[in-house]
Amino acid sequence: xxxxxxxxxxxxxxxxxxxxxxxxxxxxxxxxxxxxxxxxxxxxxxxxxxxxxxxxxxxxxxxxxxxxxxxxxxxxxxxxxxxxxxxxxxxx
Amino acid sequence: xxxxxxxxxxxxxxxxxxxxxxxxxxxxxxxxxxxxxxxxxxxxxxxxxxxxxxxxxxxxxxxxxxxxxxxxxxxxxxxxxxxxxxxxxxxxxxxxxxxxxxxxxxxxxxxxxxxxxxxxxxxxxxxx
Amino acid sequence: xxxxxxxxxxxxxxxxxxxxxxxxxxxxxxxxxxxxxxxxxxxxxxxxxxxxxxxxxxxxxxxxxxxxxxxxxxxxxxxxxxxxxxxxxxxxxxxxxxxxxxxxxxxxxxxxxxxxxxxxxxxxxxxxxxxxxxxxxxxxxxxxxxxxxxxxxxxxxxxxxxxxxxxxxxxxxxxxxxxxxxxxxxxxxxxxxxxxxxxxxxxxxxxxxxxxxxxxxxxxxxxxxxxxxxx
Numbered sequence: 014x015x016x017x018x019x020x021x022x023x024x025x026x027x028x029x030x031x032x033x034x035x036x037x038x039x040x041x042x043x044x045x046x047x048x049x050x051x052x053x054x055x056x057x058x059x060x061x062x063x064x065x066x067x068x069x070x071x072x073x074x075x076x077x078x079x080x081x082x083x084x085x086x087x088x089x090x091x092x093x094x095x096x097x098x099x100x101x102x103x104x105x
Numbered sequence: 106x107x108x109x110x111x112x113x114x115x116x117x118x119x120x121x122x123x124x125x126x127x128x129x130x131x132x133x134x135x136x137x138x139x140x141x142x143x144x145x146x147x148x149x150x151x152x153x154x155x156x157x158x159x160x161x162x163x164x165x166x167x168x169x170x171x172x173x174x175x176x177x178x179x180x181x182x183x184x185x186x187x188x189x190x191x192x193x194x195x196x197x198x199x200x201x202x203x204x205x206x207x208x209x210x211x212x213x214x215x216x217x218x219x220x221x222x223x224x225x226x227x228x229x230x231x232x233x
Numbered sequence: 234x235x236x237x238x239x240x241x242x243x244x245x246x247x248x249x250x251x252x253x254x255x256x257x258x259x260x261x262x263x264x265x266x267x268x269x270x271x272x273x274x275x276x277x278x279x280x281x282x283x284x285x286x287x288x289x290x291x292x293x294x295x296x297x298x299x300x301x302x303x304x305x306x307x308x309x310x311x312x313x314x315x316x317x318x319x320x321x322x323x324x325x326x327x328x329x330x331x332x333x334x335x336x337x338x339x340x341x342x343x344x345x346x347x348x349x350x351x352x353x354x355x356x357x358x359x360x361x362x363x364x365x366x367x368x369x370x371x372x373x374x375x376x377x378x379x380x381x382x383x384x385x386x387x388x389x390x391x392x393x394x395x396x397x398x399x400x401x402x403x404x405x406x407x408x409x410x411x412x413x414x415x416x417x418x419x420x421x422x423x424x425x426x427x428x429x430x431x432x433x434x435x436x437x438x439x440x441x442x443x444x445x446x447x448x449x450x451x452x453x454x455x456x457x458x459x460x461x462x463x464x
Contacts, residue, residue, distance in 0.1 A: 063143065066138065099153060205449070
């Protein structure tokens with residue numbers, strides 16, 4: 014995850030995408046989109062573990078905690094679906 | 106026998122009056138930045154979506170960088186990312202028994218706190 | 234010199250308050266407890282626990298200028314004035330600086346702080362090699378004053394489920410004792426999302442321990458044993 018972020022950073026510093034075509038083409042590069050998919054999967058998994066831990070620490074009433082965790086899971090799954098649509102389907 | 110009246114038991118728990126060693130500051134900042142970063146995810150995904158949609162939307166995203174409020178938001182997220190990553194690395198190292206003695210842990214906690222701030226300053230220098 | 238002390242009398246006070254004390258220093262004021270004892274002679278309503286007055290009994294744990302420590306081994310020299318004294322954070326206050334440690338000892342007992350060995354009792358004692366005995370150093374010295382657990386954020390949020398640094402230090406003390414036969418059971422008992430794994434390696438415990446022990450190290454070693462165990 015960290016390596017992907019550093020890679021992105023370095024890439025943007027060396028050649029910032031100055032046009033839509035360049036950016037779009039780069040993101041459609043299959044290597045990049047696979048890397049981006051792995052990155053988002055790892056990122057969302059990490060967000061799940063992290064926020065779950067925070068909720069376990071501070072939210073004690075069982076009903077409230079279960080609802081908070083369910084809400085979190087739902088949000089993360091929704092984001093995952095959204096990312097998949099962006100990365101795999103493309104704008105058409 | 107009379108039931109004992111319930112005793113009042115106050116608790117001293119004022120976080121402003123309890124000293125936080127540097128490691129505690131690093132730890133709570135790690136947590137806070139984690140929450141900030143998690144909240145950034147939907148915005149980041151939205152911007153990614155927009156930037157890949159078409160020419161106009163891409164230009165729209167690029168134009169966002171003209172706003173100083175957006176730039177400040179970016180600097181704050183860069184700080185959060187830098188601090189969270191550095192503290193994360195510190196955590197992983199301590200899990201494999203590197204720097205988990207108190208003096209080393211204190212030193213690395215300072216490094217993380219200042220390192221995060223340094224990266225943020227760098228970002229601010231570039232963007233603002 | 235000036236001190237500001239947390240006062241609460243359950244019989245008369247609605248709420249706790251801070252009371253300022255002013256006392257002229259004398260040459261025998263070496264440790265904070267010396268001053269507290271002289272204050273108590275002035276105002277006998279001031280309540281705190283103390284016993285051995287040399288850092289062995291663990292009675293006078295309190296929050297000194299924001300940091301937990303034992304009054305009896307905290308030198309007056311180097312303390313910032315006014316010295317602010319409060320009871321151990323997050324523990325229920327019985328009166329003034331005296332706190333209720335029921336929960337703390339409940340967690341301590343939950344780790345079975347005694348040797349479990351089903352072999353027939355030997356004539357004299359269960360022997361241990363010097364190397365095995367060495368492993369108990371830095372663990373057996375704990376006096377259960379509560380300074381670490383009371384300064385631990387993980388214990389603040391889940392005092393009933395997280396064993397806390399003091400209890401976990403003792404858990405490790407028995408886990409690595411060569412004479413103990415319940416090592417696996419002890420590890421299994423702690424392998425739970427709360428009992429051990431609420432520890433975030435914040436290390437406040439090790440920062441404040443008046444005996445210079447390192448509960449955070451002990452917790453880390455238990456974790457490593459669990460990892461090795463699962464491989």
